Amino acid sequence: MSKTLDRLSLLETFVRIAERGSISGAARDLGLSQASASRHLQELESRFGLQLMRRTTHSLALTQAGLDLLRDARSLLTGWDALRETHSGTDSAVRGPLKVVAPVALGQLYLADIAADFQMAHPEVSLTWDLNDQPIRFAEVGCDCWIRIGRVPDETLVIREIGRVERLVVASPGLLAGFCPVTQDLVSGLPFVALSPFEGGRISLRDTQGRDLAFEPRISMATNNIFAVHRAVLKGAGAAILPRWFVQADLDNGRLTDILPAWRAAELRINAAYLPAGRQPKRLSSFLRCVTDQVALVPGIGASEPR
Amino acid sequence: MSKTLDRLSLLETFVRIAERGSISGAARDLGLSQASASRHLQELESRFGLQLMRRTTHSLALTQAGLDLLRDARSLLTGWDALRETHSGTDSAVRGPLKVVAPVALGQLYLADIAADFQMAHPEVSLTWDLNDQPIRFAEVGCDCWIRIGRVPDETLVIREIGRVERLVVASPGLLAGFCPVTQDLVSGLPFVALSPFEGGRISLRDTQGRDLAFEPRISMATNNIFAVHRAVLKGAGAAILPRWFVQADLDNGRLTDILPAWRAAELRINAAYLPAGRQPKRLSSFLRCVTDQVALVPGIGASEPR
DNA sequence: AGCGGTTACGAAAGACGTAAGGATG
């Protein structure tokens, strides 16, 4: 067992191997020979006295121990990165790779603009913008920041609320022809277009005075894609609960109507999650600040206090 | 500039040099030659491109940059330590050095017992138990856990409440001869022995129903030592506000009286502070758990929820 | 003069890449 091999380098190699699922790939990335990368991994295993990856000739799989280590290793490396940035004599700019995972719909509209602005404000940042609504295995995926609507299913991450989604009940004027004006009683008779996952088949609303209203709508159509919901609602296939930021333009030009202006579905939190490390690299803290600030300007997204 | 020297080792050497205030001393500690330790420091400075310590031939002084780095370096090293412990194949026991700074009075009585019990429960831990009521410069001192009554003057630390000090107004039966029973009105006529720092010369009490009572007592004696207060109060030099944990025995055997049983001075928080690192080494998390649990058993110290 | 930090030098350790070996889909 060697004594002098840089411990952080060992972790870097390990993390890269885990990300790429390949020793030779990681070696290419890091400018090492395959042999070196392989040795690094062995060295790490030998130091910890446990197997991190199970090797079958043509594939690598993290062991449970490896999976556990992966998260902590990333956290530590982030810590080093931040330390290096904070204490480098030459004032370092915001730079380096930054991988963000965000929800599809939000991420391809407003957030995409914000992300693009951020990148252009910091040209030395190399931004990876992955849109994905599914829970990700943060530790394995190697991302720096995960933006998610609603609960973040990972207790090991630091969660920070960056906004809230105001949701309202909308429908096209056509659909409403026979219902005008819509009352609380009549709304339960409307067909609804549901955006999956749709919890329990019930819609729960609350009005400005805190009163509750719940009913089980007739679902005319269900889809997991918000744009499909949108088209269906425009055509009059049903009413729907949609985020204000998504339908604001339609409300303005009259293609959709907020049919129960006093009533709102529960707000959803927009959370940003990242690894706990003593400090964050500038590119991440800067990105979070940027997103938080910009998101607050989007109609129907109440901002939370920056911390 | 070398490329392969272990980055964490560099930081370790730097931290040790800063703690010892001497390169040769640190070298001895770490089992290196003076030359190596010196080179490590130079190497670190060269990598960061700034001067960490100002050397005059016979003394070392941290520069501001060095001071800043010190804290983050410790945090990172703690992170490595925790990672190594968490992921070592051979199940690691609670072990290693642990330096705690605690308040003098609390630290030489109940807390000393708790600390001793902890050490005996974990013989492989080498415990340094420094008692000090003054604010310490955490980053420089190199301690792992700082227990302090009241506010912890360091925003970079993680604070955790481990208990609260209930304080009551006590006096010796002798002093009370002419005042028995003591009423709210009469108490302001009593001489008081003050425990410095004594805020603003005023005593503020609150009763069980939330009513306030404040007065400016005549101070017969002021000292920063709680044992001196204790002796003076026993002899009848005045009443005093003292923690319940400190006077419980005297109350039980009648040498002191809780003269206003319905009234209490504001509770003081007992806080534990430590460096933010992703995870804590077992010896620290284990110590915190032990202290929190044990402190809850001391009369007059309300425990907070463990997290 | 003594103590402590820095620099020079030779020796030893070890990390790297190349290349060969072996296993799997």
Added chain:
DNA sequence: CATCCTTACGTCTTTCGTAACCGCT
């Protein structure tokens, strides 16, 4: 059979300790 990981080997980098050098107190 192509790909990918591991192992062996020779080279070369780099680090280490010793020891001489230099500056303060």
